[in-house]
Amino acid sequence: MLELIQTSGYAGTGLNAVIEHAAAPKGSVYFHFPDGKEGLGVAAVELAEAQFAALIAEAAAQAGSAAGAARAAIEALATLVGESDFRLGCPVSVVTLEMGAESERLREACATAFESWITPTAGLLVADGLTETEARSLATVIVSMIEGAVIVSRATRSTQPLHAAADVVVELIEGRIAQAGGAR
Amino acid sequence: MLELIQTSGYAGTGLNAVIEHAAAPKGSVYFHFPDGKEGLGVAAVELAEAQFAALIAEAAAQAGSAAGAARAAIEALATLVGESDFRLGCPVSVVTLEMGAESERLREACATAFESWITPTAGLLVADGLTETEARSLATVIVSMIEGAVIVSRATRSTQPLHAAADVVVELIEGRIAQAGGAR
DNA sequence: GTCTATACGACGATAGAC
DNA sequence: GTCTATCGTCGTATAGAC
Numbered sequence: 425m426l427e428l429i430q431t432s433g434y435a436g437t438g439l440n441a442v443i444e445h446a447a448a449p450k451g452s453v454y455f456h457f458p459d460g461k462e463g464l465g466v467a468a469v470e471l472a473e474a475q476f477a478a479l480i481a482e483a484a485a486q487a488g489s490a491a492g493a494a495r496a497a498i499e500a501l502a503t504l505v506g507e508s509d510f511r512l513g514c515p516v517s518v519v520t521l522e523m524g525a526e527s528e529r530l531r532e533a534c535a536t537a538f539e540s541w542i543t544p545t546a547g548l549l550v551a552d553g554l555t556e557t558e559a560r561s562l563a564t565v566i567v568s569m570i571e572g573a574v575i576v577s578r579a580t581r582s583t584q585p586l587h588a589a590a591d592v593v594v595e596l597i598e599g600r601i602a603q604a605g606g607a608r
Numbered sequence: 609m610l611e612l613i614q615t616s617g618y619a620g621t622g623l624n625a626v627i628e629h630a631a632a633p634k635g636s637v638y639f640h641f642p643d644g645k646e647g648l649g650v651a652a653v654e655l656a657e658a659q660f661a662a663l664i665a666e667a668a669a670q671a672g673s674a675a676g677a678a679r680a681a682i683e684a685l686a687t688l689v690g691e692s693d694f695r696l697g698c699p700v701s702v703v704t705l706e707m708g709a710e711s712e713r714l715r716e717a718c719a720t721a722f723e724s725w726i727t728p729t730a731g732l733l734v735a736d737g738l739t740e741t742e743a744r745s746l747a748t749v750i751v752s753m754i755e756g757a758v759i760v761s762r763a764t765r766s767t768q769p770l771h772a773a774a775d776v777v778v779e780l781i782e783g784r785i786a787q788a789g790g791a792r
Numbered sequence: 793g794t795c796t797a798t799a800c801g802a803c804g805a806t807a808g809a810c
Numbered sequence: 811g812t813c814t815a816t817c818g819t820c821g822t823a824t825a826g827a828c
Contacts, residue, residue: 433706435617438803451813455658460805511709520763521702522617525695534763564760572756576748578756579704579718585752588745622821635795
């Protein structure tokens with residue numbers, strides 16, 4: 425379902441299409457997800473949350489610095505979006521926009537997903553010398569920027585917005601770290 | 609339709625609901641929009657494009673500087689999102705995510721909308737001393753950031769992401785202008 | 793131009809056999 | 811646990827009266 429949400433949205437993805445795409449047992453959906461589509465949607469959001477959190481953790485482990493990790497993660501995302509011919513994006517954004525006003529459960533799942541990307545990002549920034557509040561605010565902005573850049577990239581069918589975002593994120597992080605260092 | 613898209617998404621908004629919400633003549637939809645829902649969707653995106661372009665122009669006229677205009681526009685957006693109890697957002701984002709991979713017409717309409725927000729923003733930045741390419745890239749990032757911040761704000765039910773974005777946008781603009789001035 | 797009525801399909805969800 | 815069959819609802823779109 426995670427894959428279909430990215431191309432067709434939540435409302436536009438029928439359970440029918442999901443079971444076909446997954447080549448899954450048809451009748452078992454309501455056994456594993458007694459709440460039906462909403463439960464499945466929550467699970468999809470949680471899966472996306474875990475996948476992107478893993479990408480962040482991987483980038484952080486390889487890069488060392490927060491700026492390097494951010495660039496690596498965004499470039500990986502740009503490759504993903506471009507190689508899918510701009511058909512893939514962030515499923516959490518879609519669900520937030522479509523269902524945030526209608527299903528409290530789905531909205532909460534999306535909020536949790538964003539938090540679970542913001543928190544480790546802020547952690548990297550703290551490790552590089554920023555205060556907790558500075559780091560959290562900047563991490564929120566970074567996640568917002570990435571989400572927005574994915575959307576604009578998909579609309580314009582160009583990875584330029586994502587690359588521009590990567591540059592700005594690196595610049596922002598390094599600028600803040602320099603400030604924090606200078607104030608020591 | 610513009611209003612319903614923001615709360616229920618494109619696929620989740622039935623033509624039935626549209627005509628009821630608009631208290632419009634039921635049978636006349638297919639007279640004014642022979643292409644049906646897709647044509648109506650394009651019109652809705654174009655309306656959103658014009659509305660937000662007007663908000664940018666208004667902020668630019670009142671503020672004078674690019675940084676001031678950006679802050680004013682983002683704060684206005686934050687008020688809008690908050691006062692709607694986080695039910696309203698950017699309809700262009702939703703349509704991009706839901707239909708970008710399925711309808712070329714709608715995707716193009718969304719791309720045009722983003723362009724028509726990026727271009728005047730870049731114009732303000734050029735007026736403040738940036739080069740065309742610098743300005744265009746930064747304007748793209750600013751629009752991306754705003755789109756993303758709206759989404760994260762809605763998910764977390766807090767205007768903090770939007771306010772943080774406003775701060776960073778102002779900082780970015782002023783930093784770039786200082787650089788451009790210093791290089792003179 | 794605008795209305796009512798309706799065709800036709802897809803949707804989410806359930807029942808009951810196995 | 812998984813399958814098939816099916817219910818009721820709502821979706822988009824059209825036809826034809828006025």
